[in-house]
Amino acid sequence: xxxxxxxxxxxxxxxxxxxxxxxxxxxxxxxxxxxxxxxxxxxxxxxxxxxxxxxxxxxxxxxxxxxxxxxxxxxxxxxxxxxxxxxxxxxxxxxxxxxxxxxxxxxxxxxxxxxxxxxxxxxxxxxxxxxxxxxxxxxxxxxxxxxxxxxxxxxxxxxxxxxxxxxxxxxxxxxxxxxxxxxxxxxxxxxxxxxxxxxxxxxxxxxxxxxxxxxxxxxxxxxxxxxxxxxxxxxxxxxxxxxxxxxxxxxxxxxxxxxxxxxxxxxxxxxxxxxxxxxxxxxxxxxxxxxxxxxxxxxxxxxxxxxxxxxxxxxxxxxxxxxxxxxxxxxxxxxxxxxxxxxxxxxxxxxxxxxxxxxxxxxxxxxxxxxxxxxxxxxxxxxxxxxxxxxxxxxxxxxxxxxxxxxxxxxxxxxxxxxxxxxxxxxxxxxxxxxxxxxxxxxxxxxxxxxxxxxxxxxxxxxxxxxxxxxxxxxxxxxxxxxxxxxxxxxxxxxxxxxxxxxxxxxxxxxxxxxxxxxxxxxxxxxxxxxxxxxxxxxxxxxxxxxxxxxxxxxxxxxxxxxxxxxxxxxxxxxxxxxxxxxxxxxxxxxxxxxxxxxxxxxxxxxxxxxx
Amino acid sequence: xxxxxxxxxxxxxxxxxxxxxxxxxxxxxxxxxxxxxxxxxxxxxxxxxxxxxxxxxxxxxxxxxxxxxxxxxxxxxxxxxxxxxxxxxxxxxxxxxxxxxxxxxxxxxxxxxxxxxxxxxxxxxxxxxxxxxxxx
Amino acid sequence: xxxxxxxxxxxxxxxxxxxxxxxxxxxxxxxxxxxxxxxxxxxxxxxxxxxxxxxxxxxxxxxxxxxxxxxxxxxxx
Numbered sequence: 001x002x003x004x005x006x007x008x009x010x011x012x013x014x015x016x017x018x019x020x021x022x023x024x025x026x027x028x029x030x031x032x033x034x035x036x037x038x039x040x041x042x043x044x045x046x047x048x049x050x051x052x053x054x055x056x057x058x059x060x061x062x063x064x065x066x067x068x069x070x071x072x073x074x075x076x077x078x079x080x081x082x083x084x085x086x087x088x089x090x091x092x093x094x095x096x097x098x099x100x101x102x103x104x105x106x107x108x109x110x111x112x113x114x115x116x117x118x119x120x121x122x123x124x125x126x127x128x129x130x131x132x133x134x135x136x137x138x139x140x141x142x143x144x145x146x147x148x149x150x151x152x153x154x155x156x157x158x159x160x161x162x163x164x165x166x167x168x169x170x171x172x173x174x175x176x177x178x179x180x181x182x183x184x185x186x187x188x189x190x191x192x193x194x195x196x197x198x199x200x201x202x203x204x205x206x207x208x209x210x211x212x213x214x215x216x217x218x219x220x221x222x223x224x225x226x227x228x229x230x231x232x233x234x235x236x237x238x239x240x241x242x243x244x245x246x247x248x249x250x251x252x253x254x255x256x257x258x259x260x261x262x263x264x265x266x267x268x269x270x271x272x273x274x275x276x277x278x279x280x281x282x283x284x285x286x287x288x289x290x291x292x293x294x295x296x297x298x299x300x301x302x303x304x305x306x307x308x309x310x311x312x313x314x315x316x317x318x319x320x321x322x323x324x325x326x327x328x329x330x331x332x333x334x335x336x337x338x339x340x341x342x343x344x345x346x347x348x349x350x351x352x353x354x355x356x357x358x359x360x361x362x363x364x365x366x367x368x369x370x371x372x373x374x375x376x377x378x379x380x381x382x383x384x385x386x387x388x389x390x391x392x393x394x395x396x397x398x399x400x401x402x403x404x405x406x407x408x409x410x411x412x413x414x415x416x417x418x419x420x421x422x423x424x425x426x427x428x429x430x431x432x433x434x435x436x437x438x439x440x441x442x443x444x445x446x447x448x449x450x451x452x453x454x455x456x457x458x459x460x461x462x463x464x465x466x467x468x469x470x471x472x473x474x475x476x477x478x479x480x481x482x483x484x485x486x487x488x489x490x491x492x493x494x495x496x497x498x499x500x501x502x503x504x505x506x507x508x509x510x511x512x513x514x515x516x517x518x519x520x521x522x523x524x525x526x527x528x529x530x531x532x533x534x535x536x537x538x539x540x541x542x543x544x545x546x547x548x549x550x551x552x553x554x555x556x557x558x559x560x561x562x563x564x565x566x567x568x569x570x571x572x573x574x575x576x577x578x579x580x581x582x583x584x585x586x587x588x589x590x591x592x593x594x595x596x597x598x599x600x601x602x603x604x605x606x607x608x609x610x611x612x
Numbered sequence: 613x614x615x616x617x618x619x620x621x622x623x624x625x626x627x628x629x630x631x632x633x634x635x636x637x638x639x640x641x642x643x644x645x646x647x648x649x650x651x652x653x654x655x656x657x658x659x660x661x662x663x664x665x666x667x668x669x670x671x672x673x674x675x676x677x678x679x680x681x682x683x684x685x686x687x688x689x690x691x692x693x694x695x696x697x698x699x700x701x702x703x704x705x706x707x708x709x710x711x712x713x714x715x716x717x718x719x720x721x722x723x724x725x726x727x728x729x730x731x732x733x734x735x736x737x738x739x740x741x742x743x744x745x746x747x748x
Numbered sequence: 749x750x751x752x753x754x755x756x757x758x759x760x761x762x763x764x765x766x767x768x769x770x771x772x773x774x775x776x777x778x779x780x781x782x783x784x785x786x787x788x789x790x791x792x793x794x795x796x797x798x799x800x801x802x803x804x805x806x807x808x809x810x811x812x813x814x815x816x817x818x819x820x821x822x823x824x825x
Contacts, residue, residue, distance in 0.1 A: 218631070283659070308654045457758065
């Protein structure tokens with residue numbers, strides 16, 4: 001058996017309150033590595049077309065990877081997947097903290113939650129043994145209260161994942177939270193967990209994770225930890241974390257501002273890393289084995305009210321700050337803490353509330369419609385609306401279905417500034433005049449997210465008007481970045497601290513005994529990319545090019561201000577980017593993988609679905 | 613070398629637990645580490661770390677003199693003399709002696725190998741004698 | 749006078765000439781922005797410029813022998 005893994009698939013059936021443990025297929029380790037790779041493969045096998053995302057046949061999948069828990073920086077990542085209630089297609093999300101390694105130590109490489117419990121439960125996984133606790137007394141509790149309660153009941157060393165009121169009340173962008181501030185934010189994985197009546201998952205694992213060559217694994221780990229701590233990013237970036245990019249983003253005109261109306265926010269200095277460190281941050285908070293902990297724990301403040309929270313990260317600063325017209329870092333931290341305790345994805349929540357603010361300011365919706373005046377810059381209004389969303393009050397109930405659904409329902413042309421792709425709210429980069437980044441958002445498999453391909457620097461370095469090499473770049477990034485999601489570790493030592501990404505190859509052999517070159521690993525990523533494309537194709541009627549289109553705002557309007565003021569591409573140019581991308585990917589003109597490409601990647605089992 | 617703690621610098625990453633178990637046990641298993649990181653959230657919002665300061669209480673209470681001090685000042689358990697009474701585990705003032713099935717009846721105890729403080733990225737664990745440099 | 753430029757992170761892909769630290773000879777004191785323009789890099793491209801491990805603004809004038817470390821911007825999370 002290939003070492004370096006937990007060993008098993010743990011299937012938990014909530015309807016029957018039964019569980020089954022089977023070995024993870026050895027071939028999956030070679031073909032998919034783990035994490036996002038296992039998620040994609042299991043998704044194809046387990047979740048059939050026609051499944052209701054909130055029904056018993058949807059499965060919530062979770063998977064660590066071979067690098068999870070290793071003494072390398074940084075190894076605490078867990079990947080999750082499910083059919084998304086927001087998009088109706090492939091949904092996934094990635095989360096840090098410590099629970100991924102705990103699952104692995106409990107013997108789990110893939111956790112499958114299926115069915116629906118008859119009453120709210122906490123699923124307890126103790127070294128692979130599964131029991132259920134009645135969660136009815138705290139079903140409506142906040143995420144922090146629930147995690148705190150379970151740690152007191154079970155023990156501080158247990159690792160806990162929880163959902164909050166937002167998930168319980170059916171918000172389609174509800175997240176799963178862990179370790180008081182880490183989230184699996186996107187695509188509504190929290191919503192799916194709630195639909196199964198699972199309030200929390202508590203994990204304890206005490207087993208060794210067997211290694212192919214423990215001494216060499218340790219030697220490689222010491223080398224990498226040492227290298228990371230010698231990068232200039234170690235002392236320059238680590239104290240501030242992801243907010244470090246705020247000044248750059250605003251000066252480049254890519255910081256989403258007032259519902260993506262522009263890319264520059266006046267007063268962005270009040271949102272930057274040093275300001276946050278001075279006004280909010282109390283301690284650093286890190287995931288498993290991380291030498292560059294990006295987590296920043298501290299208190300947000302809004303009009304004298306305090307809220308402890310981890311962050312805010314750049315994405316939260318963008319979507320809860322500049323995108324809402326707010327430039328006070330303490331208020332942004334307060335809003336971040338609000339989203340966290342309610343269990344709302346801060347990206348989607350900030351995006352949809354910004355849309356409601358634009359609707360109000362332009363007269364499409366009134367204060368009576370919305371429950372209050374919703375103006376850019378008003379953090380109290382934003383906080384109140386987050387509560388309305390999480391508890392399904394008033395207009396919050398409509399916003400809780402996502403910006404695509406809300407704009408479709410309201411109509412009146414508000415769809416033109418509903419900032420989503422495929423029904424997933426766009427994250428923190430204003431990309432209308434950055435072709436590679438715009439293409440990244442258009443083709444990201446889960447919808448409007450930046451995590452698969454972050455290409456903004458490429459656009460700035462090689463010219464925003466230039467389309468040459470952009471599709472190539474996006475494809476390369478879509479293979480390199482999600483590779484980390486399959487390995488089960490974090491890409492920040494590469495992206496933020498400047499470590500050579502190919503140095504990660506050195507670990508696969510001492511950990512597992514498997515031989516992989518860098519190109520072999522990227523091939524796994526390409527396989528997974530085509531598989532997730534086919535998953536969405538199977539689930540979403542009419543899926544294809546039209547789902548890869550940019551939001552109307554990006555091809556109709558230029559920024560009011562900033563270095564790219566007035567500029568944008570045409571819809572035809574956006575389609576030209578897609579043409580180049582599809583051709584390079586070996587997909588047809590509608591953006592569907594061709595049979596030859598699927599066969600080349602060992603995805604023969606997907607070919608029959610092309611004839612649907 | 614003297615293992616010391618500046619707890620306010622701890623980020624809770626547990627790299628120390630990982631390298632301790634890997635180096636001393638060739639095991640990827642922080643449950644076999646000889647120190648423990650604990651989070652305290654949401655209040656007060658801090659980490660604490662239980663470390664061995666080689667106080668020697670375990671040796672004092674050991675009925676078979678199985679715990680002896682070496683030339684570096686580290687108290688080490690001689691497994692052959694250990695009878696598994698666990699009095700040392702109960703009496704340890706820091707609670708940093710641990711049992712694990714894979715080690716049978718002999719408790720796991722810090723051997724002052726220094727790996728944790730060599731690799732702590734935050735300088736939360738450091739050498740109070742200044743022999744091994746702090747990373748931060 | 750001369751300064752050394754060191755480029756860290758993924759920006760190195762776009763500026764292969766700066767993959768290893770480069771000494772740049774100047775005909776007099778220049779601002780960081782002017783030095784970057786001289787090597788063909790848009791001055792706003794790096795997320796930060798460090799001189800002596802301290803962040804410096806684009807109008808900073810380094811002394812001869814200084815090393816400027818250019819940090820690549822990152823993706824937020």
